[in-house]
Amino acid sequence: MPANLTPEYLAAEQSFRKAKSPQEKLLALERMLSVLPKHKGTDKLRGQLRSKLSKLKEESQKKKSVGRGSYLFNVKKEGAGQIVLVGLPNAGKSTLLSLLTNASPEIADYAFTTRTPVVGMMDFENIQIQLVDSPAVTLELGEAWFTNLARNADALALIVDIGRDPLGQMRVIMEKLEKAWIVPIGVVLPSSFNEKNAIIIGNKAEVPGADKGGTVLKAQYEGRFPIVSLSTLVPKDLELLKRRFFEILNIIRVYSKIPGKEADTGAPFVLPKGSSVEEMAGLVHKDFMRKLKFARIWGSGKFSGQRVKKGFILSDGDVVELHM
Numbered sequence: 001m002p003a004n005l006t007p008e009y010l011a012a013e014q015s016f017r018k019a020k021s022p023q024e025k026l027l028a029l030e031r032m033l034s035v036l037p038k039h040k041g042t043d044k045l046r047g048q049l050r051s052k053l054s055k056l057k058e059e060s061q062k063k064k065s066v067g068r069g070s071y072l073f074n075v076k077k078e079g080a081g082q083i084v085l086v087g088l089p090n091a092g093k094s095t096l097l098s099l100l101t102n103a104s105p106e107i108a109d110y111a112f113t114t115r116t117p118v119v120g121m122m123d124f125e126n127i128q129i130q131l132v133d134s135p136a137v138t139l140e141l142g143e144a145w146f147t148n149l150a151r152n153a154d155a156l157a158l159i160v161d162i163g164r165d166p167l168g169q170m171r172v173i174m175e176k177l178e179k180a181w182i183v184p185i186g187v188v189l190p191s192s193f194n195e196k197n198a199i200i201i202g203n204k205a206e207v208p209g210a211d212k213g214g215t216v217l218k219a220q221y222e223g224r225f226p227i228v229s230l231s232t233l234v235p236k237d238l239e240l241l242k243r244r245f246f247e248i249l250n251i252i253r254v255y256s257k258i259p260g261k262e263a264d265t266g267a268p269f270v271l272p273k274g275s276s277v278e279e280m281a282g283l284v285h286k287d288f289m290r291k292l293k294f295a296r297i298w299g300s301g302k303f304s305g306q307r308v309k310k311g312f313i314l315s316d317g318d319v320v321e322l323h324m
């Protein structure tokens, strides 16, 4: 074995030995490859790791074709939308998940603590948003699991530690997204790219000197992404973040009302921003879309009970009375 292996490599190797599922093995192996120092002394080891990796991938593909779990990590969506937390090691992804949701992921001050995606549900007012914590990204390998997870998400939260070269971290993340054929909304690129809403979270803002990191982050990315600087130690910051998460999902909550009765504002219908009365009717009941004649709407900027046509565009908080 080459003598000068890094602690990061040795840690990855240890997780490989401890790994039980094929998913965990694959991840650990990819990690070993990505942190293996590049020089002549490691060439042989690199070759061995590569062939082990491709064998494992083949096996897991075979299993997939007979209906077993896939190492590509398909996280089933639940709630009003799914946001995947993306970032380099130690940025604070798992800390955020644990503070915002019911999940209890492992949190530690060493790199690559998280080895498989962890899912949690976040309460926001009267809906739930699904957050997915993910293993830290690195540039070395394509890591199919990342592409799959990120492309499938409704939005991404890019988490950087603003005390440690935030621009460097963002460059890695952006390159990683590009490799996964993902671009943040607002950039015009070939159609094979998957447009995705994203928010940048500059974490660890309470650390002395971190404000400088926050400033350079803003200077570089303001206008392209919403950016928030926060500390997971500050509860008020986390409350504000919940709203930002809701905003980047681009969804609205509307309530259905039966004539002469109060609306049930505890149970909203969740629709993409820009949806019409007709689309809401389709969510309430398949037949309603066809039979709909008009609707009455209550909400800000409208007369109470204003009569509107099928194509009327709804806003967050509207109460809708459907008339067949």
Ligand SMILES: Nc1nc2c(ncn2[C@@H]2O[C@H](COP(=O)(O)OP(=O)(O)OP(=O)(O)O)[C@@H](O)[C@H]2O)c(=O)[nH]1
Pocket (backbone or CB within 6 Å): 087, 088, 089, 090, 091, 092, 093, 094, 095, 096, 106, 107, 108, 109, 110, 111, 112, 113, 114, 115, 134, 135, 136, 203, 204, 205, 206, 207, 230, 231, 232, 233
């Ligand atoms: N000072 C400070 N430390 C934080 C903050 N948020 C998280 N941490 C610490 O940063 C370290 C890493 O946190 P994790 O949540 O495990 O980071 P991660 O991004 O999930 O890391 P990996 O799983 O390795 O990718 C832990 O020691 C946390 O306690 C913060 O706002 N301020």
Ligand SMILES: [Mg+2]
Pocket (backbone or CB within 6 Å): 093, 094, 095, 106, 107, 113, 114, 133, 134
């Ligand atoms: Mg983690």
